[in-house]
Amino acid sequence: MTQLALVIDLNVCVGCHACVTSCKQWNTSGQAGPMFDDNPYGKDPTGTFFNRVQTYEIGSYPNTETLHFPKSCLHCEDAPCVPVCPTGASHKRAEDGIVLVDYDKCIGCKYCSWACPYGAREFDEQQKVMKKCTLCVDRIYDQSLDERDRKPACVLACPTSARLYGDVHDPDSEVSVAIRERGGYQLMPEWGTKPANHYLPRRKTQINIHDDELTRVDNPLKKEDIRHETSKDVSLDDWLM
Amino acid sequence: MHPTFSVIFLTTLIGVGQGLFLALFTQQSYSAANLLPSQGSDFYVTGSLLALAFLVGGLIAAVGHLGKPSYMFTRAWRGITQWRTSWLSRELILMPLVMGLVFLYGAFHYFGWEIRFLDYNLANQLTLLLGTITTAAVFGLFIATAMIYASIKFLQEWACALTVVNYTLLGGASGFTLAAAYAAYAAPELVGFYVGWAIILTIAALISRGGSLIRNARIKHKSTVQTAIGVRHPQIQQKSMGMMGGSYNTREYFHGATAAFLKSVKWIFLVLVFPVPVLLLWLGMDGGKGLLVAAFVIQYIGLVFERWFFFAQANHPQNLYYQTV
Numbered sequence: 001m002t003q004l005a006l007v008i009d010l011n012v013c014v015g016c017h018a019c020v021t022s023c024k025q026w027n028t029s030g031q032a033g034p035m036f037d038d039n040p041y042g043k044d045p046t047g048t049f050f051n052r053v054q055t056y057e058i059g060s061y062p063n064t065e066t067l068h069f070p071k072s073c074l075h076c077e078d079a080p081c082v083p084v085c086p087t088g089a090s091h092k093r094a095e096d097g098i099v100l101v102d103y104d105k106c107i108g109c110k111y112c113s114w115a116c117p118y119g120a121r122e123f124d125e126q127q128k129v130m131k132k133c134t135l136c137v138d139r140i141y142d143q144s145l146d147e148r149d150r151k152p153a154c155v156l157a158c159p160t161s162a163r164l165y166g167d168v169h170d171p172d173s174e175v176s177v178a179i180r181e182r183g184g185y186q187l188m189p190e191w192g193t194k195p196a197n198h199y200l201p202r203r204k205t206q207i208n209i210h211d212d213e214l215t216r217v218d219n220p221l222k223k224e225d226i227r228h229e230t231s232k233d234v235s236l237d238d239w240l241m
Numbered sequence: 242m243h244p245t246f247s248v249i250f251l252t253t254l255i256g257v258g259q260g261l262f263l264a265l266f267t268q269q270s271y272s273a274a275n276l277l278p279s280q281g282s283d284f285y286v287t288g289s290l291l292a293l294a295f296l297v298g299g300l301i302a303a304v305g306h307l308g309k310p311s312y313m314f315t316r317a318w319r320g321i322t323q324w325r326t327s328w329l330s331r332e333l334i335l336m337p338l339v340m341g342l343v344f345l346y347g348a349f350h351y352f353g354w355e356i357r358f359l360d361y362n363l364a365n366q367l368t369l370l371l372g373t374i375t376t377a378a379v380f381g382l383f384i385a386t387a388m389i390y391a392s393i394k395f396l397q398e399w400a401c402a403l404t405v406v407n408y409t410l411l412g413g414a415s416g417f418t419l420a421a422a423y424a425a426y427a428a429p430e431l432v433g434f435y436v437g438w439a440i441i442l443t444i445a446a447l448i449s450r451g452g453s454l455i456r457n458a459r460i461k462h463k464s465t466v467q468t469a470i471g472v473r474h475p476q477i478q479q480k481s482m483g484m485m486g487g488s489y490n491t492r493e494y495f496h497g498a499t500a501a502f503l504k505s506v507k508w509i510f511l512v513l514v515f516p517v518p519v520l521l522l523w524l525g526m527d528g529g530k531g532l533l534v535a536a537f538v539i540q541y542i543g544l545v546f547e548r549w550f551f552f553a554q555a556n557h558p559q560n561l562y563y564q565t566v
Binding site: 039045052053054058059067069080088089105106109110111113118119121122127129186187190191202 | 306476478483
C-alpha cells in the first residue's frame with residue numbers, strides 16, 4: 001500500500017516561506033477554485049493557506065536555537081478527521097493515502113477541523129467549505145508535466161531541499177531511508193493518529209578534535225623544525241673536521 | 242473552542258424538546274398504570290406540538306452552522322450516509338426521526354387512533370407503543386449529540402462519559418421544568434408530579450455537571466509544545482505563527498474572552514440553571530403559573546450560558562501551534 005507523504009528536514013529549513021507562497025500560488029490557481037483571501041493588501045489581511053512556517057526559540061538566552069517549523073496536513077494513516085465527517089466529503093484515498101476533502105460534498109460544518117489535533121484544516125470563507133493540503137494531487141499525477149515536476153509545489157520550491165516527498169511505505173524510498181537513518185519522528189504521537197509526514201530533527205554537525213590531533217607530538221616535520229641552541233662544547237664533528 | 246451560537250441554541254433547544262416529550266410520555270405511562278390521573282388527548286397534542294416547536298427551533302439553529310444555508314437542501318442529505326463512523330451523522334439521522342415520531346405521537350393522540358396489541362384492558366396501546374419507540378429515539382439523540390463532543394479524544398475536557406450524562410440530564414431537567422409550567426395551564430393536577438421530577442433532574446444535573454467542572458479543573462493535558470513540534474527541550478517559546486493577520490486557526494479555536502469573563506460565565510450558569518429554578522419550582526408547587534414559567538425561562542437562559550462555557554472551556558491542542566503572532 002502506498003502512503004505518499006512529506007518528510008521535512010528541520011535541520012536545513014531556513015524559514016524562507018517559499019513553500020508557503022508556492023503552495024498558495026499553485027492551489028489558488030487550481031481546478032478547485034481560488035483559495036479565499038480577505039483584504040490581502042488592507043488592514044487585517046486573512047486568508048486560507050494549506051501550509052505555514054512557524055518559528056520557535058529553544059532554550060534560554062544566550063544558549064538558544066531557532067527552529068523553523070513548516071506545518072501542513074500530515075496525511076495521518078489513522079486520520080481522526082475522516083470518520084467524523086457526516087457526509088463522506090472528508091476521505092482518505094486507498095490508493096495513495098492522501099487525505100482529501102470533496103468540496104462538492106462538504107457542508108461546512110467544521111467538525112473535521114475540530115477533530116484534527118494539528119489544526120491542519122482551514123475553512124474557506126468564500127466557498128464555505130473546509131479546505132486542506134491536497135499534497136498537490138492535481139500535480140503529482142499530471143502526465144503533461146515533466147516527471148521531475150510531478151511533485152508537490154512546496155517540495156519543488158524549497159531552496160534548501162528541506163522537503164522530501166515520496167512513499168513512506170516503500171522501505172527503499174528516499175523518504176523511508178531518511179526517516180530510518182536520520183531519526184525521523186511524528187508529531188503528537190500520543191493521539192495515535194500515525195501521521196504519514198515525518199520530521200527530521202535538527203542535528204549539530206560537529207566532530208570532536210583533540211589538541212594532539214592538530215599538533216602531533218611525534219610529527220617528524222615538527223621534529224626537524226625544532227631548533228636547539230648550538231653547543232659551545234667541542235662536538236665529534238668539530239674534532240673530525 | 243470558539244462557542245458558536247448556532248450550536249448553543251441547537252443543543253439547548255432540542256434538549257428542551259426531548260425533555261418535554263419524555264415528560265409527556267412519563268405522565269402517560271404513569272396514568273396507564275393508574276398512578277396519575279389520565280389526561281384527555283388535548284394535553285398530549287398541545288404538549289407534542291410544543292416539544293416539536295423546540296425541536297424545529299433547534300433545527301433552524303443548526304442550519305446556521307452549515308457553511309451556507311442552501312447546503313441544507315443541496316448537500317445535508319449526504320449527512321445520513323456516514324452513520325457507521327460519525328456521531329454527527331447519527332445525530333443528523335436521529336433528529337428528523339425524533340421530530341417525526343413526536344409529530345406522529347401528537348397526531349395519533351389527536352385522531353385518537355387505537356390498535357389493541359395486548360389483550361387485557363389497557364387504553365391507548367398504540368400511543369404507548371409509539372411513545373416507547375420515541376423515548377428510545379430521544380435517548381439515542383441525547384447520546385448522539387453528546388458523543389459528537391465526547392468522541393474527540395484530544396479535546397480532553399469533553400472526552401468523558403460525564404458529557405453524555407450532562408447533556409441528557411440538563412435536557413431532561415429543562416424539559417420537565419417546561420412541562421411543569423405547561424401543566425400549570427393545561428392540567429393543574431400534574432404540577433406537583435412535574436415539579437418533583439424537574440427538581441430531582443435539576444439536582445442530578447448539578448451533581449454530574451459539577452463533577453465535570455471538578456474534573457476539568459484538574460485536567461492535565463497530554464499534548465505539550467514539546468510533543469507538538471517534537472523537540473525534547475524544557476524551554477520552547479513560539480516566536481512566530483507564520484502569519485500576522487490571523488487565520489481560521491486563530492478564530493475557530495479560541496473563545497477570545499478573558500479568564501475573568503470565563504469564570505463569571507461559570508458562576509452565572511451555576512446560579513441560573515440550578516438553585517434559582519429549583520427555588521422557583523418549589524415556590525410554584527401549588528400551581529403558580531408565573532413562577533413556573535419564570536423557572537423555565539431562567540433555566541433556559543442559564544443553559545445558554547452553560548453551553549457557551551462548555552465550548553469555551555475546551556482547549557484544543559492545535560492552539561499549541563498558535564501562541565504568538
